[in-house]
Amino acid sequence: MAGLYIHIPFCKQACSYCDFYFVTRQQHKQDFVDELIREIHSKENTRFTEDPIQTIYFGGGTPSLLTPSQVGSILDAINSVFDLDLKEVTLEMNPDDVTKEYLSGLKSAGINRASMGVQSFDPELLKFMNRAHTSSEALKCLELLKSSRIDVFTADLIYGNPGQSLDSLEKDIDTLLQFDPPHISAYSLTVEPQTRLGKQVELGRIAPPEDDTVSDHFDLVVEKLKSAGIHQYEVSNYALPGKEALHNSSYWSHENYLGLGPGAHSFWWSEEQKSAQRWSNKPDLRSYLKSNWNTPFEKEVLDLADLAEERLMLGLRTRKGLSKKELLSRYHFSFSPKQTDYLRQLEASGKANIDDRIQLSTQGLKIADSILLDLVTMKPE
Numbered sequence: 111m112a113g114l115y116i117h118i119p120f121c122k123q124a125c126s127y128c129d130f131y132f133v134t135r136q137q138h139k140q141d142f143v144d145e146l147i148r149e150i151h152s153k154e155n156t157r158f159t160e161d162p163i164q165t166i167y168f169g170g171g172t173p174s175l176l177t178p179s180q181v182g183s184i185l186d187a188i189n190s191v192f193d194l195d196l197k198e199v200t201l202e203m204n205p206d207d208v209t210k211e212y213l214s215g216l217k218s219a220g221i222n223r224a225s226m227g228v229q230s231f232d233p234e235l236l237k238f239m240n241r242a243h244t245s246s247e248a249l250k251c252l253e254l255l256k257s258s259r260i261d262v263f264t265a266d267l268i269y270g271n272p273g274q275s276l277d278s279l280e281k282d283i284d285t286l287l288q289f290d291p292p293h294i295s296a297y298s299l300t301v302e303p304q305t306r307l308g309k310q311v312e313l314g315r316i317a318p319p320e321d322d323t324v325s326d327h328f329d330l331v332v333e334k335l336k337s338a339g340i341h342q343y344e345v346s347n348y349a350l351p352g353k354e355a356l357h358n359s360s361y362w363s364h365e366n367y368l369g370l371g372p373g374a375h376s377f378w379w380s381e382e383q384k385s386a387q388r389w390s391n392k393p394d395l396r397s398y399l400k401s402n403w404n405t406p407f408e409k410e411v412l413d414l415a416d417l418a419e420e421r422l423m424l425g426l427r428t429r430k431g432l433s434k435k436e437l438l439s440r441y442h443f444s445f446s447p448k449q450t451d452y453l454r455q456l457e458a459s460g461k462a463n464i465d466d467r468i469q470l471s472t473q474g475l476k477i478a479d480s481i482l483l484d485l486v487t488m489k490p491e
């Protein structure tokens with residue numbers, strides 16, 4: 111099984127916290143679609159077309175800046191090159207792009223999952239994030255998604271914003287829950303150095319919230335969603351049973367995926383499964399339009415030790431956790447005595463459950479980053 115990630119690099123404006131690759135000029139959209147279709151055709155009869163494709167993810171950028179007919183032409187090209195066994199075809203969208211006709215056009219083009227960037231319903235926070243949409247556009251979009259023919263939708267929320275109170279976050283969650291979302295991604299705001307927010311923090315104009323505040327926000331998200339039957343299946347992802355995201359889950363379990371478009375990353379196992387390669391296209395639309403996708407921009411070979419470490423980092427962030435048997439058979443990895451002691455301590459303090467599987471509890475998931483760092487940097491005695 112394999113997945114395709116398609117990077118659509120256009121945005122109306124730069125959100126203050128965002129460090130994804132995007133451009134705010136819009137004039138080359140059709141040229142980009144034509145080039146993307148050329149890149150798709152370049153994969154014809156290569157090793158990438160040997161596995162059936164089960165998931166396709168249009169991310170960005172803002173994929174909803176494409177028309178349904180452009181999305182349809184990309185999917186047609188994919189269909190003509192790859193063997194498809196599609197379970198999930200997701201498109202990220204922003205509320206200000208969505209109409210009833212737009213959603214119906216996407217459904218006809220083949221999209222069966224919509225991922226909407228809500229982030230917050232608080233007008234002040236939307237302004238702080240420099241989002242292009244308003245709170246009422248988000249409400250209207252959720253109403254449309256709820257009644258649309260698109261099978262599943264998910265909405266993103268961001269918590270841990272400077273000055274955001276627990277009450278304000280609770281209102282955001284309650285508002286979102288009115289639309290019965292099958293899936294929610296809730297991220298704690300991350301301050302990336304190369305963003306407007308990063309620069310403001312560096313200059314001391316904005317102070318990020320205290321860890322305790324972010325921790326209270328996390329607890330509130332987990333509790334409120336749990337009482338609505340939406341369970342946490344990864345540190346930042348929550349779903350009704352059976353509505354978990356397949357595409358993102360396949361990243362966490364090291365399935366092959368091919369990235370297309372400027373800045374897109376790919377991951378592919380070697381034939382004998384003893385190593386894997388990760389590479390990316392250059393994050394530069396201008397050179398992409400000159401077919402620079404022929405030359406990988408960054409490329410690394412990961413041996414089984416690198417892959418085991420990565421699998422630990424990704425797998426332990428999921429509620430399902432990791433199986434020791436899988437670590438041994440797929441990665442030839444077993445925990446050192448020191449790591450085993452550390453895991454036992456986590457279990458004794460209620461942060462993990464350990465038998466053949468290692469699973470972090472909700473309390474463990476809350477501090478997953480520091481647990482994982484401890485675990486992978488632990489020197490064997």
Ligand code: SF4
Nearest residue numbers: 121124125128170171
């Ligand atoms: S719309 Fe999305 S990709 Fe574009 S700037 Fe905002 S967060 Fe980044």
